Amino acid sequence: MTKKYTYSIFILLCCLLLSSITSAQQINYVKGKVIDKKDRQPIIGASVTIVDKDRRVIKGVSTDIDGNYSLPVNDKTYRIMVSYIGYKSTAPLAIDKAVINFQIESADNQMD
Structure with a gap:
Protein backbone atom coordinates (compact mmCIF):
# COMPACT_ATOMS: atom_id res chain seq x y z
CA MET A 1 0.00 0.00 0.00
CA THR A 2 2.85 2.40 0.75
CA LYS A 3 4.35 1.87 -2.72
CA LYS A 4 1.00 2.56 -4.35
CA TYR A 5 0.56 5.74 -2.29
CA THR A 6 4.12 6.93 -3.05
CA TYR A 7 3.66 6.23 -6.76
CA SER A 8 0.39 8.22 -6.81
CA ILE A 9 2.06 11.21 -5.13
CA PHE A 10 4.96 11.01 -7.60
CA ILE A 11 2.58 11.06 -10.60
CA LEU A 12 0.63 13.98 -9.12
CA LEU A 13 3.80 16.01 -8.54
CA CYS A 14 5.00 15.31 -12.09
CA CYS A 15 1.70 16.55 -13.50
CA LEU A 16 1.85 19.72 -11.40
CA LEU A 17 5.44 20.37 -12.43
CA LEU A 18 4.69 19.93 -16.13
CA SER A 19 1.66 22.21 -15.99
CA SER A 20 3.67 24.97 -14.28
CA ILE A 21 6.44 24.72 -16.88
CA THR A 22 4.02 25.10 -19.78
CA SER A 23 2.27 28.05 -18.18
CA ALA A 24 5.61 29.79 -17.55
CA GLN A 25 6.38 29.62 -21.26
CA GLN A 26 3.22 31.44 -22.30
CA ILE A 27 3.92 33.65 -25.30
CA ILE A 44 5.94 46.98 -47.46
CA GLY A 45 9.12 45.58 -45.88
CA ALA A 46 9.36 47.94 -42.90
CA SER A 47 11.44 46.56 -40.01
CA VAL A 48 9.41 46.02 -36.84
CA THR A 49 11.66 45.12 -33.92
CA ILE A 50 11.29 44.19 -30.28
CA VAL A 51 14.03 45.87 -28.22
CA ASP A 52 15.09 45.80 -24.60
CA LYS A 53 15.64 48.84 -22.37
CA ASP A 54 19.09 49.41 -23.92
CA ARG A 55 17.62 49.26 -27.46
CA ARG A 56 19.25 45.91 -28.19
CA VAL A 57 17.22 44.01 -30.78
CA ILE A 58 15.56 40.91 -29.35
CA LYS A 59 13.38 39.91 -32.33
CA GLY A 60 12.32 41.45 -35.59
CA VAL A 61 10.17 40.96 -38.67
CA SER A 62 9.38 42.75 -41.91
CA THR A 63 5.90 43.90 -42.81
CA ASP A 64 4.02 42.02 -45.52
CA ILE A 65 2.50 43.38 -48.74
CA ASP A 66 -0.37 44.94 -46.76
CA GLY A 67 1.93 46.48 -44.12
CA ASN A 68 0.94 43.91 -41.47
CA TYR A 69 3.25 42.33 -38.90
CA SER A 70 3.03 39.87 -36.01
CA LEU A 71 5.68 39.24 -33.35
CA PRO A 72 5.83 36.93 -30.32
CA VAL A 73 6.51 38.76 -27.06
CA ASN A 74 7.28 36.95 -23.81
CA ASP A 75 8.56 39.85 -21.68
CA LYS A 76 6.42 42.86 -20.75
CA THR A 77 9.49 45.08 -20.30
CA TYR A 78 10.36 44.93 -24.00
CA ARG A 79 9.46 47.76 -26.37
CA ILE A 80 8.55 47.86 -30.06
CA MET A 81 9.83 50.18 -32.78
CA VAL A 82 9.63 50.58 -36.58
CA SER A 83 12.21 51.68 -39.12
CA TYR A 84 12.29 51.91 -42.90
CA ILE A 85 14.74 53.47 -45.35
CA GLY A 86 13.67 57.00 -46.24
CA TYR A 87 11.37 57.28 -43.20
CA LYS A 88 11.85 58.49 -39.64
CA SER A 89 12.24 55.64 -37.15
CA THR A 90 9.76 55.53 -34.32
CA ALA A 91 10.78 55.85 -30.69
CA PRO A 92 10.53 52.58 -28.75
CA LEU A 93 6.97 52.16 -27.45
CA ALA A 94 5.78 50.07 -24.52
CA ILE A 95 3.95 46.92 -25.57
CA ASP A 96 0.77 47.51 -23.60
CA LYS A 97 -1.81 46.06 -25.99
CA ALA A 98 -2.13 43.25 -28.52
CA VAL A 99 -2.58 45.51 -31.57
CA ILE A 100 -0.20 48.41 -32.20
CA ASN A 101 -0.48 50.30 -35.50
CA PHE A 102 2.19 52.71 -36.71
CA GLN A 103 2.07 55.75 -38.99
CA ILE A 104 5.57 56.69 -40.09
CA GLU A 105 6.54 59.84 -41.93
CA SER A 106 9.03 60.48 -44.68
CA ALA A 107 12.46 61.71 -43.59
CA ASP A 108 12.57 64.15 -46.54
CA ASN A 109 16.32 63.75 -46.92
CA GLN A 110 17.28 64.87 -50.40
CA MET A 111 20.69 64.61 -52.01
CA ASP A 112 22.31 67.68 -53.56
Whole structure:
Protein backbone atom coordinates (compact mmCIF):
# COMPACT_ATOMS: atom_id res chain seq x y z
CA MET A 1 0.00 0.00 0.00
CA THR A 2 2.85 2.40 0.75
CA LYS A 3 4.35 1.87 -2.72
CA LYS A 4 1.00 2.56 -4.35
CA TYR A 5 0.56 5.74 -2.29
CA THR A 6 4.12 6.93 -3.05
CA TYR A 7 3.66 6.23 -6.76
CA SER A 8 0.39 8.22 -6.81
CA ILE A 9 2.06 11.21 -5.13
CA PHE A 10 4.96 11.01 -7.60
CA ILE A 11 2.58 11.06 -10.60
CA LEU A 12 0.63 13.98 -9.12
CA LEU A 13 3.80 16.01 -8.54
CA CYS A 14 5.00 15.31 -12.09
CA CYS A 15 1.70 16.55 -13.50
CA LEU A 16 1.85 19.72 -11.40
CA LEU A 17 5.44 20.37 -12.43
CA LEU A 18 4.69 19.93 -16.13
CA SER A 19 1.66 22.21 -15.99
CA SER A 20 3.67 24.97 -14.28
CA ILE A 21 6.44 24.72 -16.88
CA THR A 22 4.02 25.10 -19.78
CA SER A 23 2.27 28.05 -18.18
CA ALA A 24 5.61 29.79 -17.55
CA GLN A 25 6.38 29.62 -21.26
CA GLN A 26 3.22 31.44 -22.30
CA ILE A 27 3.92 33.65 -25.30
CA ASN A 28 1.75 36.58 -26.32
CA TYR A 29 1.73 38.19 -29.73
CA VAL A 30 1.69 41.82 -30.75
CA LYS A 31 0.44 42.61 -34.23
CA GLY A 32 -0.51 45.62 -36.26
CA LYS A 33 -0.05 47.60 -39.45
CA VAL A 34 2.55 50.12 -40.63
CA ILE A 35 1.32 52.86 -42.97
CA ASP A 36 2.63 56.09 -44.48
CA LYS A 37 1.43 59.02 -42.36
CA LYS A 38 0.79 61.25 -45.37
CA ASP A 39 -0.95 59.05 -47.94
CA ARG A 40 -2.11 56.21 -45.62
CA GLN A 41 -0.60 53.54 -47.90
CA PRO A 42 0.88 50.36 -46.35
CA ILE A 43 4.66 50.25 -45.97
CA ILE A 44 5.94 46.98 -47.46
CA GLY A 45 9.12 45.58 -45.88
CA ALA A 46 9.36 47.94 -42.90
CA SER A 47 11.44 46.56 -40.01
CA VAL A 48 9.41 46.02 -36.84
CA THR A 49 11.66 45.12 -33.92
CA ILE A 50 11.29 44.19 -30.28
CA VAL A 51 14.03 45.87 -28.22
CA ASP A 52 15.09 45.80 -24.60
CA LYS A 53 15.64 48.84 -22.37
CA ASP A 54 19.09 49.41 -23.92
CA ARG A 55 17.62 49.26 -27.46
CA ARG A 56 19.25 45.91 -28.19
CA VAL A 57 17.22 44.01 -30.78
CA ILE A 58 15.56 40.91 -29.35
CA LYS A 59 13.38 39.91 -32.33
CA GLY A 60 12.32 41.45 -35.59
CA VAL A 61 10.17 40.96 -38.67
CA SER A 62 9.38 42.75 -41.91
CA THR A 63 5.90 43.90 -42.81
CA ASP A 64 4.02 42.02 -45.52
CA ILE A 65 2.50 43.38 -48.74
CA ASP A 66 -0.37 44.94 -46.76
CA GLY A 67 1.93 46.48 -44.12
CA ASN A 68 0.94 43.91 -41.47
CA TYR A 69 3.25 42.33 -38.90
CA SER A 70 3.03 39.87 -36.01
CA LEU A 71 5.68 39.24 -33.35
CA PRO A 72 5.83 36.93 -30.32
CA VAL A 73 6.51 38.76 -27.06
CA ASN A 74 7.28 36.95 -23.81
CA ASP A 75 8.56 39.85 -21.68
CA LYS A 76 6.42 42.86 -20.75
CA THR A 77 9.49 45.08 -20.30
CA TYR A 78 10.36 44.93 -24.00
CA ARG A 79 9.46 47.76 -26.37
CA ILE A 80 8.55 47.86 -30.06
CA MET A 81 9.83 50.18 -32.78
CA VAL A 82 9.63 50.58 -36.58
CA SER A 83 12.21 51.68 -39.12
CA TYR A 84 12.29 51.91 -42.90
CA ILE A 85 14.74 53.47 -45.35
CA GLY A 86 13.67 57.00 -46.24
CA TYR A 87 11.37 57.28 -43.20
CA LYS A 88 11.85 58.49 -39.64
CA SER A 89 12.24 55.64 -37.15
CA THR A 90 9.76 55.53 -34.32
CA ALA A 91 10.78 55.85 -30.69
CA PRO A 92 10.53 52.58 -28.75
CA LEU A 93 6.97 52.16 -27.45
CA ALA A 94 5.78 50.07 -24.52
CA ILE A 95 3.95 46.92 -25.57
CA ASP A 96 0.77 47.51 -23.60
CA LYS A 97 -1.81 46.06 -25.99
CA ALA A 98 -2.13 43.25 -28.52
CA VAL A 99 -2.58 45.51 -31.57
CA ILE A 100 -0.20 48.41 -32.20
CA ASN A 101 -0.48 50.30 -35.50
CA PHE A 102 2.19 52.71 -36.71
CA GLN A 103 2.07 55.75 -38.99
CA ILE A 104 5.57 56.69 -40.09
CA GLU A 105 6.54 59.84 -41.93
CA SER A 106 9.03 60.48 -44.68
CA ALA A 107 12.46 61.71 -43.59
CA ASP A 108 12.57 64.15 -46.54
CA ASN A 109 16.32 63.75 -46.92
CA GLN A 110 17.28 64.87 -50.40
CA MET A 111 20.69 64.61 -52.01
CA ASP A 112 22.31 67.68 -53.56
